Amino acid sequence: MSSQNIVVIGGSAAGPKAAARAKRLDQAANVTLLQKAPEMSMASCGYPYYIGGNFDNRDQLLSTPTGVVRNEAFFAGAKGVQARVNTEVTAIDRIKKVVSCVNVITGEKDTVPYDKLVICSGATPRHPPIKGINLEGVQALSEMRDADKLRELRDSGKVKDVVIVGGGLIGIEVCEALADSGMNVNVVEMLSQLLMFLDWELAKLVEKHVASKGVTVHTENGVAEFMGENGKLTGVKLNDGSVVPCELAVVSIGVVPNVDLARASGLEIGGFGGIVVDEHMRTSDSNIYAAGDCVEIPNRITGKKTYAPYGDLANLEARVAADNIVLGDSSTFPGTVNSGICKVFNFSAGSTGMSEKRAEAEGYEVVTATNASPDKPGFMGAKLLVSKMVADAKTGRILGFQCVGTGEVNRQVAEAAMAVMNGNTIYDIGVADLPYAPPFSLAIDHFIATAHILENKMAGLMTGICNAEVKEMIDGGTAPFILDVRSPVEFKEMRLNVGETLIPLGTLRNSLDKLPSDKSAEIITFCKISMRGYEAQRVLEANGWTNVKVMEGGIMAWPFKVEF
């Protein structure tokens, strides 16, 4: 077999993986990696941590675990891949099977022939057509040089006020990085919440935590104008007319796939603007594969195409593409369940599958349960987890799971991702055998306990109500009888102060005369995390009350003000 030419466009995440894997599978192949930027294999998800000063050596973003920078010499020596940086691909000739490229420093042009081509052209931050967006001080975070610039600004100590435009994953990570660096941070988000992968009431807990770190969060507000003097940013005017003075604005409102090359060469582009690929990561041209932030992939739950520009998926897609190029189309990539996680100061926030609002938008009839609990036994230094499980109302299949808090969110979301991918029901999880020891989890793991709550709800044993709905009733003056079943000590320390009645659970069976005599009156029970709230509901229903609801997650999941 004569050597085949494999050309990979793009050298960030998917590209290097595809190139290195292809070469490992076919040592005889000529593998060429063409990268526009001066760096390769950048750990771009690490940019916020570099910007925030978690480490000082930018080479760490570009290095192997043993500290070798992944430059051209590394790719040649260790990987057998001919990598060329500063090299922009300008055209793909699918008939001649050749790509044209130009060295962006020297202007030198070249062509590279291919037998198989992999397009890993990535994505570009959205650049909203807002007045003043090109002012000095308005900054995206996409390339290594953006990270360098933001780190430089941080180290200069010259930036006092910064506005983050967009409250998504990257926005929040940059918010933390800059706030921890001593800047005064404002976050502006058009929608009603941060982190759209969460449902509102969990996002609100994150927002509360972010605010507790001195960050000002503006939701349901957008940027009307970037204001400047002499070409430099001086402030941001919001849609509500208010002005936030700042020297720096970081715009991170999502990315769009880079498909100009693919489109110009006639490859099929999908409804989300990404390159269309089949389950083998093959484009509409059988000699061309694509992977990473430039493609559309299936949502594994709905089967519909989606756009999921995540670094982990880019690597897995690229591996599948390389396998199929060398070994024939034997490997398939099934798509995404939208698993994600981020650190938000002392909180972690993660999600997999669909939120309630997303599942409803997809047409599912859903049931949900919210669970607030410690992540470990109290004597092991427990920290809080607040989770919400979303399941199909007919089958109990878990469609999604979200978790936020200071506790061990990581394991929870990973377990849930496995459950969602496997199509597990709440009943499967209710009897799951997960690793337990006090340093690591509760005896009944939080994820299992959340499934139990949802089982109880589906079986009609527990009727839940969302705290946001309770708050709406209170604010609307239509609050029902609200029953706090915690202890007097707990009540004294912290309470909702919304007109609730305190009857500790232990005395409830003997205090039924303190409840509404009308057995059909709406009663809402809660406690710290609403385990006792649920016990109270069982007691009241056994005693004839017919309209009792548990405020899920209790006071620990209450995203509004509490009284101390």
Next chain:
Amino acid sequence: MSSQNIVVIGGSAAGPKAAARAKRLDQAANVTLLQKAPEMSMASCGYPYYIGGNFDNRDQLLSTPTGVVRNEAFFAGAKGVQARVNTEVTAIDRIKKVVSCVNVITGEKDTVPYDKLVICSGATPRHPPIKGINLEGVQALSEMRDADKLRELRDSGKVKDVVIVGGGLIGIEVCEALADSGMNVNVVEMLSQLLMFLDWELAKLVEKHVASKGVTVHTENGVAEFMGENGKLTGVKLNDGSVVPCELAVVSIGVVPNVDLARASGLEIGGFGGIVVDEHMRTSDSNIYAAGDCVEIPNRITGKKTYAPYGDLANLEARVAADNIVLGDSSTFPGTVNSGICKVFNFSAGSTGMSEKRAEAEGYEVVTATNASPDKPGFMGAKLLVSKMVADAKTGRILGFQCVGTGEVNRQVAEAAMAVMNGNTIYDIGVADLPYAPPFSLAIDHFIATAHILENKMAGLMTGICNAEVKEMIDGGTAPFILDVRSPVEFKEMRLNVGETLIPLGTLRNSLDKLPSDKSAEIITFCKISMRGYEAQRVLEANGWTNVKVMEGGIMAWPFKVEF
């Protein structure tokens, strides 16, 4: 419907769960909980942390998350359950449906009628018939009073030397507790390794870590005699004749199910000595259920019965039993995949499914992969994970996964437990969508990467060899050509020093003349974690060498001495 009498025997883990759940489901029922010990609902898995001084208030082991001790008053008030401590059940009359009990303090006898009975009689530590076992200073750890005693001894400062008999989960946890308390600890284990749920080479890494904390580990050695003076322990004589002086010996060589009551009442007892239950947790008497450490349950992989006395399973089994008592036999408990985890000083060690040796003993033809890697990117403060995946050689189904190290073992084992329960193959995991962000994992999660290695092995791309096998060859004087492909800097810092040749991967393609000219010569490659070792194998095979093997896990998984 008239009120049913539900009686629960045993008040540790399963019992209180069954009682409380049954009452929540049927508020009209009379639920009685009979407990021999003075405490109830003890977090017995937390005993080692209490003994080790992680916290000082023993009530924390007996309390709800909000700090209320789960005593008789608590069960009455909050749970509606009539709990009676110090109450030993002496007989079950299945014809009359009544249990006889006695108050172990007052001697008062009583009978309690039942409609449904749940036996949660737990287990008792094995008490080996060794001379001197009844000496003062020879101690088990099973009941609360054992924990109290050990904590008291720790606080007294009078114990300098201690021998832990048994290197299983509890032995290792107590070892840590007492070593951290300043005692000189020896661990004696009959078998060739600690923590039998691990394969030898991973257990050896744990042993190395334990030894680094000043603990002396004696494997393949047993206790011949507990030696004493005036009724007090003075030392332990081992099977090899050596004597370890000590004032305290903690014996934890496993537990046996408490089934005397069940056996005396004619209930079926299984081959592992536990009560036989069906998938509804029902015994051979349709009015009697059982749960927790006294029962046998199915292994979910093999379908065979096994004995799995774990606190988490006890809770889940009890919940199923209560459901079936109140709601009819609608809930099933599928059994265990033997998931477990423990903290061992700075290490965590966990496992799910079967080890290689266990799977082979069960008759499976298996393939395995060992993966040593950081848990996170280096710039986030990565820590080490060493894992081994065991899969069915025919189908690639994951039969087991073990993980040890200073890194995030918890998430890894939880993911693997989900995979094993779901019957996932390595191919399923190779394209899994798990949550990723630099503070939490690598872009390709360690668990996924382990599946990739095993894929490569099954596809014939990589041929692995276990470090223990390499060591045996070296010790036997039959060592092949051993090729270290790390950098000279890494080599200088740490090396095997077994006659290996250093050729850094980056120069390998130009140094082929340094390799054996006989292309059939056996060559073993490795690096720090053996990613580069694998690359080297690919290069050598492409250049005609036919017998190249990668030493899996590289130097980081090497459980023997290294040179610095």
